[in-house]
Amino acid sequence: PSHDIKHIGFVKADTMMSIMNWVGLPSFVVYFLSMLVVPFLTGDWVYVQEVWDRWQALNVGMLAFISSVIAFNIAKYNANKQRERQFIAARAFMPHALSELTSYCKQSAILLREAWEKLRETETRPGPLASELPELPESYKEIFSRCISDADPDVADYLANVLVKLQVHHSRMKELKLALGKSEGMIFVPHNVMTYIFSLGELQALINRFFGFARGMEPFNDSNIVWEDYRNAYSNLDIDAEDVDDLVGFTERAISRRT
Secondary structure, eight states: OOTTOOEETTEEHHHHHHHHHHHHHHHHHHHHIIIIIHHHHHSOHHHHHHHHHHTHHHHHHHHHHHHHHHHHHHHHHHHHHHHHHHHHHHHTTHHHHHHHHHHHHHHHHHHHHHHHHHHHHSSBOOOOOSSOOOOOOSHHHHHHHHHHHHSOHHHHHHHHHHHHHHHHHHHHHHHHHHHTTSSSSOOBOHHHHHHHHHHHHHHHHHHHHHHHHHTTSSOOOOSOOOHHHHHHHHHHTTOOGGGSTTHHHHHHHHHHHHO
């Protein structure tokens, strides 16, 4: 059977297999005791044959059921192995995608640092930013999609979370770049940009943490990000956390809320 089959009728394939295994094992034990152990203990060979003949229909049904359970488990094993091979193949390209996203984050940090400096000097309307809006790379999309499709649920959720934060960040960058170049519309203050810097640091921290797993050098780790992760991320982005008002305190408060 194809490993792409996810449903059997209206029931998910994994659910169906769990039910079959849950029902199949005790049923097989009862069947084995009733058809083999008990007859041999209570009678001779002739009696055993009479029991088998009397319950012939049940024997045929049980053998068919056991064969089905074995076949489904073999199919599931092969499907999982195939999915694992596909994930390993997709993961091999992940370091390149993460490097591209890191470059994008560094370019975003340049724009945010400029916005921060200008807003500290001139509140709300500092004028257009000289820094260009960085463009999102393209190749990461297919690589992330393949990994999410074949990864275990926890890994897939982690990568999906990175994509969501990346999309939110890019929308904020476009909004910031556009708004600071207008004489009317949305008003930004330094605190807005500081929260954007924090979110960018969080995104970079998630990217950094996945590098080791993507290279096959570390086990997957989806625990809460700690201050050291943020500190390294800010350093990667050439952001001095001490120089951005309340960034350290804001980061520490965000960490404490998650613990």
